[in-house]
Amino acid sequence: MLELKNIKKAFDGTTILNDITLDVQDGEIISILGPSGSGKTTLLNLILGITDIDSGKLLYDGQDLTRVPMEKRGFNIVFQDYALFPNLNAYDNITYGLKNNPGISSKEEVAELIELLGLEEHLEKRIEQLSGGQKQRVALARTMVMKPKILLLDEPLSALDGVIKESIKDRIKTIAREYNLTTIIVTHDPEEALTLSDRVLIINEGKISQYGRPEEIINEPNNSFIREFILNQLEIKRNNIFSLFRCEATA
Template sequence: MLKLQNISKQFDHKIVLENINLEINTGEIVSLLGPSGSGKTTLLNIILGLTKMDQGKIIFNDVDLSHVPMKNRGFNIVFQDYALFPHLNAYENIVYGLRNKKGLVTEKELHDYIDFLELWPHLEKKIGELSGGQKQRVALARTLVTKPKILLLDEPLSALDGVIKESIKERIKSIAKEFKLTTIIVTHDPEEALTMSDKILIINQGTISQFGTPHEIINQPSNDFVKEFILKQLQIKRQNIYNLFGEKYA
């Protein structure tokens, strides 16, 4: 279990996060949802260890990681732009993080990850030769082979559309289920959060507006901001809402 206790952060005396308290169970997919500037990416970076919090605690499996460096936390992230090395082919990108971690994965495990993400036909391709969906799968494979304790995803679908986006959605859900991997996703898109997540944390102006399941968010919005943000401001696709929650909310 990941526990965040009273997490707060300021930049240039401006409050970005204030008293964030959260518990995430093993294997859950949790989306951090909110408008631009709400603090969701800062919270993701604090969990990763990339950004230092001003106060609070990060507890993972009863161990206090609050002051543990990023490289020692055992978490890993797929950035919005994938951060792949263009001069390396897909396979070289996938195994790059293993260069100083001999024995972390067996050859069979490596092949299983490649097989799971259907990357065999693309291993020899340079990054510039890959589609957006293929780049995303390479980035996921590169992260998974390091066996992260928590998988962090920063706007994983923002550069994708149509069938490719739906395919990556399903793969992310399959990864969490297959590997029992706690997954935290930053998104500004309510549709993505509702269709991908076990739970959703809605952040507004650095504070928690609501934390709950998709059904709870839709059926019992905690305040007007949640209702407006989910159902009106970002204009969620009616058919997806209908499929998830029925005609009343479509």
């Protein structure tokens, strides 16, 4: 569905991404994982079209989108800070994009999405009255009513914790499955990537270290960087997560 072929990107002579080649299948949830400065946000911006590709190709359903501007790609993003309009209530934020594109989603479809995200009781609230989890759900709804071909999420769980974090993870999974929506997530947290995604792309110093299913990365890490990165980040919770994927691998 989405293909990146030999993608390269540099800023001021410094290579940020080097020879990135991968495919993303229809309906998959993919996490882009890596330490700070590894190039993961740059890769998300290249896919969205905010940033130009220096060399290589980006294809969607076989169509070359490498030089196609962002507004014509049909992809959409939920930013880390949600980027909601503080002067509008939750419902007006959700339906804002439909003012100029009224035919994309019907009132029934909007209502269905609001119900799916559990936002019915919050529609009249101003943004400042919403919790972090509620803001995240409003931002997801606002993006989803525009029916994106690909949903991009930039650190969607970084400001959340505990039960709220798990709830948003479940809703992201539900949306992806209900709408068969290809979803690409940038995260610095291995736990999020391994428990949320169908496949995980691990980037280090602008190159792909490994791209595979969570259980493959846990049980068959490609190199010492992945072993150390995963182990160090998951030290507190590693026993539960490792046992989970070992059980799945042997099931």
